[in-house]
Structures are given as structure tokens and as C-alpha cells.
Amino acid sequence: MTEDLDSYVGDPPRTRWHRAWLIAAVTLGALVAAAAFRSSTGVLLEPVEAEFGWSRATTSGAVSLNLVLYGLTAPFAAAVMERWGVRRTVTASLVVVGVASGLTTLMTAPWQLWLLWGLLIGIGTGAMALVLGAIIANRWFHRHRGLVTGIFSAANATGQLVFLPVIARTAENSGWRAAALIVAVLALVVAVLVGVFLRDRPQDHGLLPYGLDPGSTEATTTRAPSTESPAVVAIRVLRQASRSWTFWALVLTFWVCGWSTNGIIQTHFIPAAHDHGMPATTAAGLLAVVGIFDIAGTVGSGWLTDKVDPRYLLVGYYGGRGLSLLALDAVLAPGVEPGMWVFIVFYGLDWVATVPPTVALCRTHFGLERSGVVFGWVFASHMVGAGVGASVAGWVRTSQGDYHWAWLFAAVLCFAAVALALSIPRRAPADVDEPAVSRPA
Template identity: 45%
Template structure:
């Protein structure tokens, strides 16, 4: 009886957050697989670094482009149904990939199918869950879910790298399929769409409210939201800073750090370990960023995040040349800041554009992020083919981050500032 009382006190929204956390963790980890597979595919099929980077670039862009439409689908058909379909499509794509023999097949499976499937389970999913289930502590929840996506991208790499080295890259994909199928069952059984489904109010609210049915076309509504947002300078500043965010994170470091280490004789498993440590520190940094975004001016948080990231990227070429200790310093410093920019960006967009449109408009901001990541993924690969080194790409990304920091403080204060009353 006592156990039942304790269980009844657990708000079901936290269970939804946990399931979403794990889903984003696994989805992002799978999205990062091409970074681990880059050298094995280059060796087995003779594909160029630029050609493989082109596939990664296309997948990253589609991963972002599907975001605004994913937000509409989540509202219209429910979170659980969309997640189940996305996981099923991703499992099929992964299962077929070991059979590929040509670059265009890799482009189809990873540049298109996996890009769309993982895009349905990107940051927009976390924002939708936070908006549906939480009236308070929303910044903290967004921070946790954002951290899970970035951490998954990095944390899975050592495991996948180890499987690839010991058993081959195909077995790494089979392990990923097994993880997706297990997750699919968990989502199908325990995921819920809205607090109303379990007879509860949003966290921090006392009123049980029935969800408002989504109105409009799932393809037209995101475009209308974009047209409305484009009239606001805040949208352009957020999209611009997020373009540079993607350029300096998953597009560059997430895709090319392991190959860059390989160029200098650092084993792939060790390089993947650096990324895994970044993921662990990112879990701390981004969750803390969510807590801070509930309390302080998000514009200045973004200024410091981008500025510090720029310094770390300029240091990276020296760290790679100097040794493991210097790489550990970079790993900790950069990891804390990996994607800490998301909670303040979500906070500003929610304040300016409102709860109802926040998911779709943030989805368009994520498109800019993934476009920047796509440019970096392809551009850094081509620069490596031309110059034989990633140093220019890393330093250029550092200076780009300085520019993003200046853009952040240009966001209008009346729209971007977070008041102390938002504190939860």
C-alpha cells in the first residue's frame, strides 16, 4: 500500500521525459555512426573522404529540414505514434545498410532514409514534450533532453568503434538495429502524448486541460509559421547563431574529429573515447544551461557559450599535435559547451513566438543549425582532401563562433530577456 502511494506521487511526465531522453540518446548515437564508419568504408570500397562526407552532409541537412514538419506531425498524430513509425523506419534502414555496395546506396539509406527517420526524433521532439507536459521547469527539461541528443551522438561512438574494430562495421549496425527494436517496444507500451491521457495537469499547473486538436495542413502550417517568424528580427538572429552552432559542433567535430585523430596516428577507439567524454561533460553543461536559462538573460548566456567554444576550437589543432593531456583539456572544455546553446535559444523563441508555434518555429531554427552542420561536414572533408589537414577548418570554425557571440547580444532585449519571474 505504501509503495502504491509513493508510485502515485511520481508525475507521469517524468516517465515520458525518461523515455524521450533514451530515445533521443539512441537516435543521435545512430546518427553519428558514419563518423565511426568513415575510415572502414574508405578502406573497403575505396570511396573518397569527400564522397563519404557528402553523404553525411545530406543526412545532417535532412535531419534538420524534417524538424518543422515533425513538430506538426507530433501535434496532429501524437508523440507516441510518430516515434514508433520513425523508429521502425530507422530499424529497416539500418538492417539494409550492410548489404550496400555503392556510394549511391549509402546516400539513399543514410543521406535520405536515416536522415528523415532520425529527424523525426530530433530536438523538436524534446521541445514538444516539454511544452505539452511542463508549465514549470521547462528550461531544465529542455536542457536534459537536448543534452541526451548531443550525449548520445558522442557516447555511442566508443562502443561502435570497438565493435567495428573487433568484428567489423556491419556488426556495429546490427547492434544498432537491436537497440532500436528494444526502444520501439518501450515507446509503444509506455509513451503517452499529453497529461490529459493520464488524467493529469501539466507540471506546475493545477488545471487538467484537454489538448487542443491540431488545425491546418501538416505541410502548410509549418510554412505559415515560418512566414510569420521571418518578419521578426529575433528569428533571423537565432537562426543565424544556430547556423554557426551546427557548423562548429556535429557538422565539424562530430563528423571529423575521429578521422582527424586518425591522420595523426591516434587510434579510432581512443578518438571515440574523446567524443564520449565530451558527451558526458555535455550532459552536465547542457542540463546546467537549462537551469541557467530559467534564471538569467539568455542572450548573454549565448554570448559566453559561443565565445568560449570559439576559443576551444582555435586551441584544437595545437592540442592534436601536442598529445593526450592537451586533448583531454580540449575535451572537457569543449564538451561542457557542446550544445549548451539550445536551452537559451528555445527559451527566447518560446517567449517571442508563443507556446503554440514554438515547436514549428524552433524546428526552422534547427534547419539553420543542420544547414550549418551540413556545410561543415562536407566542407571540412573537401578541405582535408585538398590540404591534407583539418587545421584550417577547426580554426575557421573558432572565429565563426566569435561572430555568433556578437550576433547573440544583438537580439532585442525586450524580446530576448528572461525575467526573474520565470524562475521555477
């Protein structure tokens, strides 16, 4: 449907301040808070086990359910946002996380842990995964989309760096229930901010996306909100996108991304370093440094995505990651040698630098409207890759006595991702947007 440009107020591309930046700030707050919620479960595992006598299998099973749902919720959450709106979806998700976290202070049985930590918090945080940032960046920004996507992508590391020490210290000094209540209050406070300030689209305020020329085709065309079931939309977009090689190339590269970050480094770096004589506390500190450089790397990657072909960025990121993994055995030692610092700094800069170019390729090849759902499916593959990678690396360590072949296999996967990135066409077919806007009669 086409709207008269007179319905827009002012001349957004030329104004010094645009509401898009307020929307971005509120979105960033929600993403940072979601990262804090997810990271808090790892801190609270041991205190919960100590109080109730539950096994590590029981508590880690709830966390595993949380991770799986976190990934699989993303494409359906994107469809829900198209149907019911971003503000309502995110506000409801934050309320669910806040209530579930608060109720954990009253739990007495393992099934309640699985219900609250695994099911409710998994779905709630999954609805605020990177797909939320991709949708807001695509809708509210024409200029600096890549940079904004990079800032959103850095929210995961930011949330852990800012809130994880607070939650850990509270759990140690005041008990795990006090720490859980911090998460609950934070979620409900952010829910209020989202409900008051977040808006679904620039058109809700008579605006164009930041930096968009009023005379462009994108400015003169809007689409009516979907009336389809979110589940139907998510499956339909998957079916349509799966006909394209580009979709499978993005799914497979992001699967490798999950395998080579959360799967083997986040899960196995500390025990691998300990195998070489490094104290666990030192190895944990190195992972914290990875998080610091992750912020700089992801924001920088977003800036580059606005200027460089995203495919070539993916080639550089996966190629460099593969070379780093080949060198990991050589730099692991009882102490922190210069080579280890090189590995930590590079891996931090590269950790989720893949997100902005992957989001940009989803938008280029699948259209502005359905790119959020497509990226949701791509993101789901990331979490599946992480889970498989963690399991395979654990099996290698058990059967071989070290992680040597786990690093080598992950490196080979990264080099395969380089070839996959190069196989993606530069541009999408001219009719890429047609399936995205088709509606049932």
C-alpha cells in the same frame, strides 16, 4: 477552446510523482537510441567499403544525405507531431529506422545504401532530433522545463558513449551486418516502448503539465489539434516567424553553433591534431572526453536556463567558445598538454549548452504551440552551418596547409553570435500566440 478544470484528475502540481517524468524517460530513450543510429554509420563505413569495393565518395555521399535530411526533417516533423501526434510520429520513425537498418544487411548496390542510410534513416532520425525533446518539455513541464530540455539535449552524447563502442566492437568481431542488426533490434524495441508509454499531452491523462498552477491561464486554455497539412504548417510558421528579427538572430546564432561544433571540431579536430604530431587514436580519445563533459554541460545549462536570462547564457557560451578557438593553435601539440585539457573540458561543457536557452527563447518569443516548429527551423540552420563549416575548414587546410585561419574565422563567427544574442529583445510582443492558433475556416 476552454475546458472545465473539473475534467482534470487530482492536483498534479502537488503530487509527489507526475507522469511527466515517465514521458521524459521514454523520450530520452528514443533520443539516445536515435543518436546510436546516427553514429553507427561512421563505424560501418570502412567494413562496407571493404566488402563491396565502393569508394569513400559513394559511402560518404550517403552519410551526407543523411545529415542534410536529419536537419531539414526537423521543422516538418514538428508539424507532423502537431497534426498526427507525437506518439504515432515517433513510433513510425523508429520502425522506419529499424526496418531500414535491417535491410542494409541485404543490400548489394550503392543506390540501396543511399536509399536506406541516406534517405530513410536520415528522415527517421530527423523526426527524433532535438525538436522532439523541445516539444515534450514544452507540453509536459511548466516547472523545470530548462532542466528537462538540457537532459534531452545530452542524449546525443549519451547515445554515442553507450552504444557506439558496442556497435564498433560487434562490427570488428562479428561483421558489420551483426552491428546493423543490433541497431535494427534496438529501434524496434524502443518503438514498442514509445507506443505503449508515450502520450501526446498531459490532458490525455487528465493532468496538467508538471508544476503548473491549476488557476493559471495556461491551465484553463487548450487548443484543438491542427487539421492542416504538416508541410503547410511548417511553411506557414516559417513565413510568420521570419518577419521577426528574433527568429533570424536565433537562426544565425545556431548556424554558428553548428559551424563551431560539428562543422570544424567534430570533423577536423583529429586531422588538425595529427598535423601537430598527435596520434589519431589520442585525438579520438580527446573527442570522447568532449562527449562526457557535453552531458554535464548541457544538463547544467538546462538548470541555469530556468534561473538566468537565456540571452546572457548564449553570450557566455559563444564568447567562451570564440576565446577557446583563438587559443587552439597554441595548445595543439604531439602530446596532451595541460592547455589542451582546458580546451577539451571547456568545449565539452559548452558543446550543446546553447540548446536549452535557444529552446527557451523560441518558446518566449513564438508561443508554446508553434515553438516546436520554429525550433525545428532553427535546428535545420545548425546542420547547414555544420556542413558549410566542415567544407570551408577543409578548403582552408587544402589551400593554406594548416587550420590556422579556419580556427580564427570560426572564432570571429562566435563573437558575432554574441552580438546577435544581445540583439534579441527580452520579451516577445503581447500577441505572440495569435498566429500560432489561427486555423483556416
